Amino acid sequence: MNHMTYARAGNSAEAIRLAGERPQSKYLGGGTNLVDLMRENIEAPLSLIDVTALSSEIVAREDGGLMLGAAATNTAVAADRTVRQRFPVLARAILAGASGQIRNMATVGGNILQRTRCYYFYDDAARCNKRTPGAGCDAIEGFNRIHAILGASPSCVATHPSDMCVALAALDAVVHIDGPRGTRTIKLVDFHRLPGGHPEVETELAPDELVTAVELPLLPSGMRSTYLKVRDRASYAFALVSVAAAIDVAQDGAIREVRLALGGVAPKPWRALAAEGVLKGLPACEESFRTAAEAELKDAVGLRDNSFKIELAKRTIVHTLCSLTESARA
Numbered sequence: 624m625n626h627m628t629y630a631r632a633g634n635s636a637e638a639i640r641l642a643g644e645r646p647q648s649k650y651l652g653g654g655t656n657l658v659d660l661m662r663e664n665i666e667a668p669l670s671l672i673d674v675t676a677l678s679s680e681i682v683a684r685e686d687g688g689l690m691l692g693a694a695a696t697n698t699a700v701a702a703d704r705t706v707r708q709r710f711p712v713l714a715r716a717i718l719a720g721a722s723g724q725i726r727n728m729a730t731v732g733g734n735i736l737q738r739t740r741c742y743y744f745y746d747d748a749a750r751c752n753k754r755t756p757g758a759g760c761d762a763i764e765g766f767n768r769i770h771a772i773l774g775a776s777p778s779c780v781a782t783h784p785s786d787m788c789v790a791l792a793a794l795d796a797v798v799h800i801d802g803p804r805g806t807r808t809i810k811l812v813d814f815h816r817l818p819g820g821h822p823e824v825e826t827e828l829a830p831d832e833l834v835t836a837v838e839l840p841l842l843p844s845g846m847r848s849t850y851l852k853v854r855d856r857a858s859y860a861f862a863l864v865s866v867a868a869a870i871d872v873a874q875d876g877a878i879r880e881v882r883l884a885l886g887g888v889a890p891k892p893w894r895a896l897a898a899e900g901v902l903k904g905l906p907a908c909e910e911s912f913r914t915a916a917e918a919e920l921k922d923a924v925g926l927r928d929n930s931f932k933i934e935l936a937k938r939t940i941v942h943t944l945c946s947l948t949e950s951a952r953a
Contacts, residue, residue, distance in 0.1 A: 625661075631673040635801045635835050638674050642831060643803060645670035650833060652694060653728035655721075656737040663745055665738075665754060677732070677835060681706070687841035693732030693834050697787065698723070700731065710839060712848035712867050713790040719852040720786035722859050732834040734787045735798065735814065738825065739890075740861055741781035742766070752778045753822040768928040769861065772936070773920075774889040779822030780926065782887055783815060784861050789886035790850055792894045793867035794839050802832035811837070815891035822890070844871035844880045851943045852886070853935060862887030864936045866943040872907045879903075881944075883915075888923075888936055895919045898940065907948045909941060916940040 628645065632638035642648045648670035651657060660666035678692030683705040691700060700706055701717040717726065743749040743762045750759035762770055762780050770780040788811065796811040815826055828834065839845075848869035854860040865886035871879045881902045883895035898915035905911040916937040923933045 625667050627668060628670045629673065630670070631676065633676050635674075635677060635833055638672050638677070638833055639801060639803060639831065641670075641672050642833075645672070648672055650674045650732075652730040652733035653696065654733075655725050655729045656733060660738065664747060665745065674732070674833065675730075679730075683709075689839040691731045691837045691839070693730060693836055695731045697721075697726040697729045697731070697734060700787075701726070708846065710790075710794055710842075710845045710848065712793060712845070712850045712869060713787070713839075715850040716786040716790035716852075716865075716867060719850060719862075719865070731787075731837055734785055735791075735811075735834060735837070736826065736828070737785060739781040740784045741770070744781060753781060753818075753825075756821070756823045763926065766928060767926040769863065769887070770926055770929055771889050772923040772925055772929060772932045773885075773893055774817045774891065775924070776818045776820065776822070778820050779818035779890065781818075781822070781890055782861075783889065783891050785892065786850070786852060786862065786865060786886060788815075788892040789865055789884045790867040791837065791839075792892040793848070793869055793882040793884035794842055794845060795882070797838040797840070798834055799836040799838060800828065800832050801835045802829060806835075808838070811892070812894045818890050842869060842882070844869040844882060847871065847947060848882075849943060849947055851939060851946075853939055864888055864932055864939045866936075866939050868940075868943045868947055870907070870944065870947050872948060876906050876908075878905055878907050878911070883919075883940065883944075885919075885936060885940075888932060895940070897921075907944075909945055912941040912944040913937070 649668035651671045677694040679694040680692045682690040697717045701714045749761040791811045852865040867884045869882040885893040898919035901915040901918045
């Protein structure tokens with residue numbers, strides 16, 4: 624049995640101080656990922672610092688943006704009236720993830736920091752560079768149906784599991800961070816790292832830093848947005864492919880603005896910048912959407928069991944954008 628200490632922080636400053644005083648500590652929010660990892664002996668912190676006292680407020684700003692406190696639960700965010708009105712893609716992404724009970728516990732900060740659900744990462748009998756740097760990656764030659772087709776490396780082909788983060792990537796979200804060296808911000812699309820040769824380093828967050836909030840800037844296309852998740856079963860399954868999309872179409876039918884992000888296909892929430900670049904100014908039609916999807920997936924690399932994801936991702940992009948634009952015309 625692992626012995627550990629526990630402390631409850633009243634604010635971010637106290638949490639950071641406690642973490643500095645206690646080696647090998649971990650911040651504990653809802654615990655929906657960390658407790659699982661501890662149960663499987665993947666994580667073994669010597670100290671847990673409870674940060675549920677951090678802000679759980681969801682604040683609508685005068686400029687049309689939104690601030691989500693790190694301790695806000697997924698349920699609270701998905702149910703918030705302003706989120707549903709201004710950023711429906713976020714509410715739908717959250718509701719597509721996990722079960723109601725888990726959403727009641729899971730927090731904004733914890734969701735961003737959750738780790739992969741790769742089978743081999745959770746199996747301590749398997750080789751995993753993310754769990755044990757330099758050990759190798761059994762997923763590459765193993766059963767890899769759920770694994771990455773974009774952004775992977777010879778060291779790691781795991782995918783990021785979050786639905787919420789895919790929506791946040793599409794919405795240009797900004798992560799607010801506090802630490803011993805002060806506060807800073809980083810764009811969500813830059814927060815998670817691709818594996819390269821060091822898949823054990825998953826984010827740009829320093830070990831002594833803490834996520835305190837997520838900011839959603841005003842996005843004209845945010846109100847016309849949605850999330851589509853393709854999975855093996857209707858509930859409580861991680862995405863094979865998911866698409867978060869927001870689009871603004873001019874009166875003449877040309878695309879003024881579009882935001883796209885993909886889930887289930889990469890080691891991080893994948894912002895589809897190539898597709899966005901193709902679409903701007905084109906007519907909002909199926910042919911344009913297919914051209915953009917082809918451009919985004921042209922560098923995708925399938926493994927033995929997951930090459931189907933390449934065409935699935937293309938079709939999901941097209942279907943999601945067609946649904947958004949057809950509903951606007953109706």
